[in-house]
Amino acid sequence: MDFNGQKILPAIKTMKDFEIILKSDIEYIVMLEVHIAQVENIMKYAHKHEKKVLLHADLIQGLKNDEYSAEYLCQKIKPDGLISTRGSVLKTANKNNILSIQRLFLLDTIALETGYKLIQKVQPKFIEVLPGCVPHLIERISKETGLPIIAGGLITNNDEVESVLSAGAKAVTTSRKELWT
Numbered sequence: 001m002d003f004n005g006q007k008i009l010p011a012i013k014t015m016k017d018f019e020i021i022l023k024s025d026i027e028y029i030v031m032l033e034v035h036i037a038q039v040e041n042i043m044k045y046a047h048k049h050e051k052k053v054l055l056h057a058d059l060i061q062g063l064k065n066d067e068y069s070a071e072y073l074c075q076k077i078k079p080d081g082l083i084s085t086r087g088s089v090l091k092t093a094n095k096n097n098i099l100s101i102q103r104l105f106l107l108d109t110i111a112l113e114t115g116y117k118l119i120q121k122v123q124p125k126f127i128e129v130l131p132g133c134v135p136h137l138i139e140r141i142s143k144e145t146g147l148p149i150i151a152g153g154l155i156t157n158n159d160e161v162e163s164v165l166s167a168g169a170k171a172v173t174t175s176r177k178e179l180w181t
Contacts, residue, residue, distance in 0.1 A: 001148070002148075003027070003171050004027055004028075006027055006171065007171050007172060008172055008174060008179055009028050009150065009172065010029050010173075011029075011032050012032060013033050018045075021051065022045060026051070027051060027052055028054065028080075028171075029046070029051055030053075030054045030056060030083065030173050031079075032175070033059045034061065035060075035061045036063045039060060039077050040077060052080040052081075053081070054099070054101060055077070055079035055082055056082075057069070057070060057073060057084045058085055058089075065086050066086070066088055066089070069089075070086075074092060074093060074096035075096065081098060081101055081126075082099070082100060083101040083102075083103055084101075084102070084103060085102070085103045085104075087121060090102055090124050094123065094124070100122070100126070101150065102115070102124040102126070102128070104119075104128065104130065106134060115127075116145070119147065126148050126150055127141065127147050127148070127149050128149075128150040128152050129141060129150070129152065129169075130152050131152075131154040131155075132169065133153070133156075133160055135164050136167065138168055139167045139168050142167075142168040148170045149168060149170060150169060150172070150173055151165075151169040151172045152172065152173035156176065161174075161179060
């Protein structure tokens, strides 16, 4: 999967930005920091406008990020993908044929090794690497895991986007509106 060639995945934080994206040609979006009361309507409007939503399960306000909430999201909300740092959430997404994206924070060597262990256990379909502005690590993680990489966090301009894409990232998540087009 390559997001139909879409290289920038807008990371949406506000309903105003969501409304802007609904009117755009962008197909795939990442929803961050939404309230649980909004999730069902977000999915309804997104699908009505032929958008595919990658829902960050850990950032849904009012919803615990465990396998039970993941089951609810998969069966009731039906996102196109779930992003999480939690193995149980990602396993539940896999079980329900929902695209699973493991968020991997590059804090230090221990965090990276712990992430590798979780990847082996969970077998997500994608890895979102944060911060994404480290091309040599994107290349290394891609080779080590054999999984497609999404770069996110601290990418501030088109040169950095090109750099991480050249290093092997399939796409970039960003909340910077100037990079969405």
